[in-house]
Amino acid sequence: MKKTVVAILVIAAVCMGTVSCGNSSNSTTTATNSGFSFRVFVSNPLSPVATGGGVPVVNIVDALHDVLSPFSISLAAYGTPGMMVEYPNKRFTLVYITSTNSVISLDNQGESVAVNGQNAIPAVTLQGPTQSILVNADNALGFAAIPSAPVTGQAPGIVQVLSLGTGMTSAVVPVPDARFVFGGHNGDRILVLGNSVDPVTNTDQIAVIAPSLIGTSDPRTFITGFDHPVWAIFSSDDTTAYVFNCGPECGGTTASISVLDLNTNTVTSTIPVAAATTGFMNGSTLYVAGTPTSQACGSGTAATRCGTLTAVDTGTLVASPPAIISDGYHDRIEMTSNGQLFIGATNCTNINITGGEVRGCLSIYNIGTGSVSVTPHIGDVTGISPITNRNVVYVCQNGALFIYDTTTDMLQATQVDVIGQPIDVKLVD
Numbered sequence: 001m002k003k004t005v006v007a008i009l010v011i012a013a014v015c016m017g018t019v020s021c022g023n024s025s026n027s028t029t030t031a032t033n034s035g036f037s038f039r040v041f042v043s044n045p046l047s048p049v050a051t052g053g054g055v056p057v058v059n060i061v062d063a064l065h066d067v068l069s070p071f072s073i074s075l076a077a078y079g080t081p082g083m084m085v086e087y088p089n090k091r092f093t094l095v096y097i098t099s100t101n102s103v104i105s106l107d108n109q110g111e112s113v114a115v116n117g118q119n120a121i122p123a124v125t126l127q128g129p130t131q132s133i134l135v136n137a138d139n140a141l142g143f144a145a146i147p148s149a150p151v152t153g154q155a156p157g158i159v160q161v162l163s164l165g166t167g168m169t170s171a172v173v174p175v176p177d178a179r180f181v182f183g184g185h186n187g188d189r190i191l192v193l194g195n196s197v198d199p200v201t202n203t204d205q206i207a208v209i210a211p212s213l214i215g216t217s218d219p220r221t222f223i224t225g226f227d228h229p230v231w232a233i234f235s236s237d238d239t240t241a242y243v244f245n246c247g248p249e250c251g252g253t254t255a256s257i258s259v260l261d262l263n264t265n266t267v268t269s270t271i272p273v274a275a276a277t278t279g280f281m282n283g284s285t286l287y288v289a290g291t292p293t294s295q296a297c298g299s300g301t302a303a304t305r306c307g308t309l310t311a312v313d314t315g316t317l318v319a320s321p322p323a324i325i326s327d328g329y330h331d332r333i334e335m336t337s338n339g340q341l342f343i344g345a346t347n348c349t350n351i352n353i354t355g356g357e358v359r360g361c362l363s364i365y366n367i368g369t370g371s372v373s374v375t376p377h378i379g380d381v382t383g384i385s386p387i388t389n390r391n392v393v394y395v396c397q398n399g400a401l402f403i404y405d406t407t408t409d410m411l412q413a414t415q416v417d418v419i420g421q422p423i424d425v426k427l428v429d
Helices: 005-015
Strands: 041-048 054-062 065-074 081-086 092-096 102-107 133-135 141-146 156-162 168-174 178-183 190-192 204-209 220-224 229-234 240-245 258-260 266-272 278-282 285-290 307-313 321-327 329-335 340-346 362-366 372-376 381-387 392-397 400-405 423-429
Touching: 041 081, 041 340, 041 381, 041 392, 054 081, 054 240, 065 240, 081 133, 081 423, 092 133, 092 372, 102 220, 133 178, 133 340, 156 178, 168 258, 178 229, 190 229, 220 266, 229 278, 229 400, 240 285, 258 392, 278 329, 285 329, 307 340, 321 362, 321 372, 340 381
Parallel strands: 381 423
Antiparallel strands: 041 054, 041 423, 054 065, 081 092, 092 102, 133 141, 141 156, 141 178, 156 168, 178 190, 190 204, 204 220, 229 240, 240 258, 258 266, 278 285, 285 307, 307 321, 329 340, 340 362, 362 372, 381 392, 392 400
């Protein structure tokens, strides 16, 4: 966090009483909103104020001109913002409040916390910490995976179902060690992943939840045969799910992709890969990132351990030889319009040699050439957002916001200085 007194005094002078601000040149704003038509939201728990300290806000950036609005959405009444999840219809954005284990909805158009009557929750308390929240394709239900929530008569773990129109918890679905939730394109099925072990097969199991059955009968179907599953991607027609088995990286045995037939709820194939914690589907190619327990980096870097990116042909189910990327736990991945995969990790090997190599947790892979660049910035990557119809990507890394030019894989000349601690970033238009 940047704490210089000069910066804070400048902010106070420019903001004229607003909660947070930054460079506002060439912007058109009012006292109540940003005035931007194409916007990026940035969650920021430590936006500085003139009286000292920091307050929680969501900053707003003009995504056409890369300009920070002096207006921000105050979350002082709610707590510390973390990850954000946009509704499929882009009308609202869910914000996870880490300090209170709750979620609120932002009205994207009104640039404010949603209130009752807007068909979005104003605020709801979760039954424990979460690292995975899903807004279903119907824009009506939210699902939060809460692994620590107690359940009478079974191991802890639930999926808390949120009625987004009423701000209420509409159901609690017990799923042991529920850690991650993923949904398809039509909203008919939700996959719940964790480290729950089936006592008969002694393998990890996942749950398939049918939202239409919630409240009428048991909506769960348990499927066994996995190895520390942590990620899933649905095919375009929602008939197949590709489940990522983390394997050794998460304390298991073998990293692989399980091909799950959602019509029969059976695993039809298993594709071995070097490592698997996150991925991206581009046409018929599934890109799989992770960090093997032992992967040499080769020459040109002082790093002694690296990660891998593997391309899997979903037609032939054949994996290509992996490309070498930075290490760490990969849980952020996005593709730009010109075929650049931005892959972010946490807990990677940071290298910061004075006058020499600097590298951290962000890798960029060109799907056309197969080339990889590891950006010269240290720290965890906590948010990635490509900007539609521009060769630009916004990245939150090490508590700062960076804007990359995807034609050069380098920072563009114009940067936005979001003072505080940017955590997540989402294009909301």
